[in-house]
Amino acid sequence: MNDHxxxxxxxxxxxxxxxxxxxTLDACLESIERGDGTIRSFQCTGAEAARTRATxxxxxxxxxxxxxxxxxxxxxxxxxxxxxGEPTTCGSRLLEHFRSPYDATVVARLTESGAVPFGKTRxxxxxxxxxxxYCAFGPVHNPWxxxxxxxxxxxxxAAAVAAxxxxxxxxxxxxxxxxxxxxxxxxxxxxxxxxxxxxxxLVSFGPSxxxxxxxARTVEDAxxxxxxxxxxxxxxxxTIDAPCEDLLAxxxxxxxxxxxxxxxxxxxxxxxxxxxxxVQSAVQTYRELGAxxxxxxxxxxxxxxxxxxxxGPAEASSNLARFDGIRYGERVAPGPGESLFDLYARSRGxxxxxxxxxxxxxxxxxLSAGYYDAYYKRALQVRRLIRDEFEGVxxxxxxxxxxxxxSPAFRIGSISDPLSMYLCDRYTVNANIAGICGISLPGGFTxxxxxxLPLGLQLQAPALGERTLLRAARMFEQATDHHTRVPDxxxxxxxx
Ligand code: GLN
Numbered sequence: 001m002n003d004h005x006x007x008x009x010x011x012x013x014x015x016x017x018x019x020x021x022x023x024t025l026d027a028c029l030e031s032i033e034r035g036d037g038t039i040r041s042f043q044c045t046g047a048e049a050a051r052t053r054a055t056x057x058x059x060x061x062x063x064x065x066x067x068x069x070x071x072x073x074x075x076x077x078x079x080x081x082x083x084x085g086e087p088t089t090c091g092s093r094l095l096e097h098f099r100s101p102y103d104a105t106v107v108a109r110l111t112e113s114g115a116v117p118f119g120k121t122r123x124x125x126x127x128x129x130x131x132x133x134y135c136a137f138g139p140v141h142n143p144w145x146x147x148x149x150x151x152x153x154x155x156x157x158a159a160a161v162a163a164x165x166x167x168x169x170x171x172x173x174x175x176x177x178x179x180x181x182x183x184x185x186x187x188x189x190x191x192x193x194x195x196x197x198x199x200x201x202l203v204s205f206g207p208s209x210x211x212x213x214x215x216a217r218t219v220e221d222a223x224x225x226x227x228x229x230x231x232x233x234x235x236x237x238x239t240i241d242a243p244c245e246d247l248l249a250x251x252x253x254x255x256x257x258x259x260x261x262x263x264x265x266x267x268x269x270x271x272x273x274x275x276x277x278x279v280q281s282a283v284q285t286y287r288e289l290g291a292x293x294x295x296x297x298x299x300x301x302x303x304x305x306x307x308x309x310x311x312g313p314a315e316a317s318s319n320l321a322r323f324d325g326i327r328y329g330e331r332v333a334p335g336p337g338e339s340l341f342d343l344y345a346r347s348r349g350x351x352x353x354x355x356x357x358x359x360x361x362x363x364x365x366x367l368s369a370g371y372y373d374a375y376y377k378r379a380l381q382v383r384r385l386i387r388d389e390f391e392g393v394x395x396x397x398x399x400x401x402x403x404x405x406x407s408p409a410f411r412i413g414s415i416s417d418p419l420s421m422y423l424c425d426r427y428t429v430n431a432n433i434a435g436i437c438g439i440s441l442p443g444g445f446t447x448x449x450x451x452x453l454p455l456g457l458q459l460q461a462p463a464l465g466e467r468t469l470l471r472a473a474r475m476f477e478q479a480t481d482h483h484t485r486v487p488d489x490x491x492x493x494x495x496x
Contacts, residue, residue, distance in 0.1 A: 104201020
């Protein structure tokens with residue numbers, strides 16, 4: 001990928017006046033106009049507001065100002081992150097007409113770095129799902145094969161970057177929602193350390209698990225966006241109060257001697273053969289790069305899904321209580337003689353889709369007086385064990401390597417039972433449970449029914465280990481050419 005196709009290259013050309021933020025945005029909107037009829041990754045493009053922002057950036061550049069490292073780069077925003085005056089639907093009928101009075105911290109920070117946040121990308125309703133099929137406004141299609149899902153819940157963001165509509169997008173990851181769609185769409189996606197990025201303005205799903213992170217075509221581009229959005233925030237007391245280091249500092253440092261852990265549980269027989277082969281070939285690449293491969297064990301990989309589906313729904317059930325048709329959310333027309341309770345029940349019953357209702361019921365159940373100890377408290381105890389297990393393993397190695405998902409993208413409509421859908425996140429949920437960081441990057445491809453589908457390689461590092469994570473990811477990227485391949489339906493990322 002030459003400079004022309006990277007975000008830093010684009011920002012440099014905008015800064016030097018070779019092109020403008022406004023022209024770049026126009027090219028981006030045109031490509032969406034041309035291609036998103038089939039992909040359906042955008043809920044809205046917010047063209048007007050974005051044009052105002054782009055023109056302002058151009059004005060400041062012309063005035064000789066340094067507008068920041070992301071000068072004029074359009075970055076798409078997942079539809080569960082609020083943007084002032086624009087829709088934020090969270091993929092839900094309940095919020096179809098909601099307009100936020102403020103920008104999320106990440107959106108404000110992108111703007112401060114010179115970027116042009118634009119549009120809202122489709123997601124599973126309230127970020128619950130693994131295929132973006134649970135978006136109340138229709139599914140998103142995978143640019144590599146439009147009969148397949150892009151992954152979820154940030155499927156719109158992943159598909160938009162894969163289709164070349166924009167260089168980068170933001171998503172949110174509660175149990176895998178950045179890494180899993182990145183894997184299925186053949187792009188880079190980062191789940192930062194818990195507390196690295198402010199959640200202020202992210203419509204909360206599981207606040208002890210949620211993190212916002214970037215999608216991009218290359219590790220360096222994703223790192224640039226991560227750098228821009230990271231850091232302490234007075235509006236989110238869970239952000240880490242350490243000064244934000246230069247996350248790109250080690251990007252070009254060779255990884256000789258780096259200890260790469262390969263958990264035996266990650267090469268499960270339940271994975272597609274192509275997935276296990278991709279991991280083996282990545283191991284080989286790391287060996288050639290001079291890394292030391294260490295065999296490790298993570299037996300609690302197996303209990304991750306069970307733990308996540310207690311903690312996640314428990315937090316969701318209490319968070320989503322505010323969407324009652326009175327405080328937040330669409331209200332149904334009151335029926336004759338209907339009580340307030342009926343009004344709440346009908347607004348929620350009609351407004352939430354089936355998966356969200358399932359999670360609320362699950363969460364309410366595990367938090368209820370008779371079951372709290374048996375489920376919720378127990379899950380918190382297992383959470384501690386999972387954290388300890390990672391801590392132990394990170395004494396033996398610097399990063400962990402494995403697949404992001406057990407299989408490539410599945411066909412839209414092909415998974416009907418919830419458990420099979422949940423199992424897509426087998427390799428991703430534990431990073432959220434433990435609060436560590438992870439990245440998915442293009443690891444290889446497989447042919448299915450005559451179509452080429454991408455496979456994601458996942459790397460994980462300890463909390464605040466992003467520098468090592470990014471360095472190891474970039475070195476793999478440099479040694480391979482997977483990231484340079486684009487889907488037939490897509491184009492190389494739009495540049496003015
Ligand atoms: N697919 C997982 C779920 O449905 C993860 C979602 C997420 O990370 N937001 O809960």
